[in-house]
Amino acid sequence: xxxxxxxxxxxxxxxxxxxxxxxxxxxxxxxxxxxxxxxxxxxxxxxxxxxxxxxxxxxxxxxxxxxxxxxxxxxxxxxxxxxxxxxxxxxxxxxxxxxxxxxxxxxxxxxxxxxxxxxxxxxxxxxxxxxxxxxxxxxxxxxxxxxxxxxxxxxxxxxxxxxxxxxxxxxxxxxxxxxxxxxxxxxxxxxxxxxxxxxxxxxxxxxxxxxxxxxxxxxxxxxxxxxxxxxxxxxxxxxxxxxxxxxxxxxxxxxxxxxxxxxxxxxxxxxxxxxxxxxxxxxxxxxxxxxxxxxxxxxxxxxxxxxxxxxxxxxxxxxxxxxxxxxxxxxxxxxxxxxxxxx
Amino acid sequence: xxxxxxxxxxxxxxxxxxxxxxxxxxxxxxxxxxxxxxxxxxxxxxxxxxxxxxxxxxxxxxxxxxxxxxxxxxxxxxxxxxxxxxxxxxxxxxxxxxxxxxxxxxxxxxxxxxxxxxxxxxxxxxxxxxxxxxxxxxxxxxxxxxxxxxxxxxxxxxxxxxxxxxxxxxxxxxxxxxxxxxxxxxxxxxxxxxxxxxxxxxxxxxxxxxxxxxxxxxxxxxxxxxxxxxxxxxxxxxxxxxxxxxxxxxxxxxxxxxxxxxxxxx
Numbered sequence: 001x002x003x004x005x006x007x008x009x010x011x012x013x014x015x016x017x018x019x020x021x022x023x024x025x026x027x028x029x030x031x032x033x034x035x036x037x038x039x040x041x042x043x044x045x046x047x048x049x050x051x052x053x054x055x056x057x058x059x060x061x062x063x064x065x066x067x068x069x070x071x072x073x074x075x076x077x078x079x080x081x082x083x084x085x086x087x088x089x090x091x092x093x094x095x096x097x098x099x100x101x102x103x104x105x106x107x108x109x110x111x112x113x114x115x116x117x118x119x120x121x122x123x124x125x126x127x128x129x130x131x132x133x134x135x136x137x138x139x140x141x142x143x144x145x146x147x148x149x150x151x152x153x154x155x156x157x158x159x160x161x162x163x164x165x166x167x168x169x170x171x172x173x174x175x176x177x178x179x180x181x182x183x184x185x186x187x188x189x190x191x192x193x194x195x196x197x198x199x200x201x202x203x204x205x206x207x208x209x210x211x212x213x214x215x216x217x218x219x220x221x222x223x224x225x226x227x228x229x230x231x232x233x234x235x236x237x238x239x240x241x242x243x244x245x246x247x248x249x250x251x252x253x254x255x256x257x258x259x260x261x262x263x264x265x266x267x268x269x270x271x272x273x274x275x276x277x278x279x280x281x282x283x284x285x286x287x288x289x290x291x292x293x294x295x296x297x298x299x300x301x302x303x304x305x306x307x308x309x310x311x312x313x314x315x316x317x318x319x320x321x322x323x324x325x326x327x328x329x330x331x332x333x334x335x336x337x338x339x340x341x342x343x
Numbered sequence: 344x345x346x347x348x349x350x351x352x353x354x355x356x357x358x359x360x361x362x363x364x365x366x367x368x369x370x371x372x373x374x375x376x377x378x379x380x381x382x383x384x385x386x387x388x389x390x391x392x393x394x395x396x397x398x399x400x401x402x403x404x405x406x407x408x409x410x411x412x413x414x415x416x417x418x419x420x421x422x423x424x425x426x427x428x429x430x431x432x433x434x435x436x437x438x439x440x441x442x443x444x445x446x447x448x449x450x451x452x453x454x455x456x457x458x459x460x461x462x463x464x465x466x467x468x469x470x471x472x473x474x475x476x477x478x479x480x481x482x483x484x485x486x487x488x489x490x491x492x493x494x495x496x497x498x499x500x501x502x503x504x505x506x507x508x509x510x511x512x513x514x515x516x517x518x519x520x521x522x523x524x525x526x527x528x529x530x531x532x533x534x535x536x537x538x539x540x541x542x543x544x545x546x547x548x549x550x551x552x553x554x555x556x557x558x559x560x561x562x563x564x565x566x567x568x569x570x571x572x573x574x575x576x577x578x579x580x581x582x583x584x585x586x587x588x589x590x591x592x593x594x595x596x597x598x599x600x601x602x603x604x605x606x607x608x609x
Contacts, residue, residue: 185466188433189523193483194455339435 019259170244178252179261208245431460514545
């Protein structure tokens, strides 16, 4: 006879399999392993960096020649002026921008997004090596490294925390709430009132947006970090909240119960969060994260936190997030309208 | 008391009776009072709704007249709940149509106030109080808040108005569920196994309610497995077998037919 302890343990494991929680047990280690593998650069050739140079700037001829010759280490990309260079830096078209130093003659300022990023290290290391080869001993061509995302570690991490909050509400809170209403048939009862499917969806999205917005506002109040352009920043955050709440509602409607909604939520949560949070440390993750909607939220949030870009700079991101929100909302509407998977 | 409301048997179980007293005492100001209930007809044409495993409804057609009290019976999996949920708009049919006084049930805006569906398991926000649930649905139905007081009073829920639904007994939750459905006072009421797994007293209470609703002119369809319930309540019996309508007649003819026994044995 099997002891009750073993019987119940087996029953609990069976429940974990049935409500798909076991997928998390397999998925999370597997996903973390892949992410860390992509972040870990040891034993790998350093990635090639792209450096922007302003056409009108008077760079040392030896430096430019050497940088052009070192084609395996870096590529030079001429830009019209500093503004264009900064825009390309934000768009990640270049990894660094060389500007003339106002303080030291024949020395340059390297502008990068993040000082700790792999590409920044590659540029500094490559230029230092080239300088050694061309000039031998002497003061470095780069007198200063300036980051566009500067403001202490707290402010630099803020976009990641914001993305985490938006994704938490979108992928964990919303699917579970929707699945609960589905499971208890409250959704069908609500649809027996004069309220329409669009109103139900609108109310759900609004509640999710409010939850995310309150969390982000609290985070800002506590950290005392303010974006450069508050209006644009708020609009972008709200658009991101709309996108991920709509996405989460759709996931919730696909699930039969709360347990499976939570599992599915986590399965979507981590792959949307980790690659974007670690993108600066791995070109591979950076390339992968461009396929995710979360990338189109975190990048403008970073830019708006540290610079004073106008909304017109973010038209592709705006369109992408809106499209994801509207498409998932349309799918949710169809599921409810056709009463698919509702009972 | 309006002439169509019979005096109820069962003493303290006459919950629906109390509504009349409450309204007669001048408290009732809800627009669609008992006297103004307009019963509706239901027309079902070649209705089909199939699930995986060939379960569901094969083409069935019948008409429900105003003021009927119909028991839909059949074995488990015969299609009773599917039929009721399709009439209520919880399911969309694969083919065929359900018309409520000429309006298709898919036209929600037109029929939503005409049909009230009480599912077998109460679908309520169980983390909230009875009053919260009623208030929420009253707002969605745009019924005046005075109607909440009426429902709380009619269904003997006043002592439980601040109780959290998940802490209530099964019978009380069923009462809240029925009360919520009655907020908009629909002329057609559909009950999916209203007395399933309820004790004797609560069952009798719900029977009294059904009689009261019927006496007030409402059209009622319910599913049941209980012969006593069918005999004492129904004015018409419909039997479904494997998704097909196999009997449609009076309770007397049903109980004297050979269809009765196998269903109740199951």
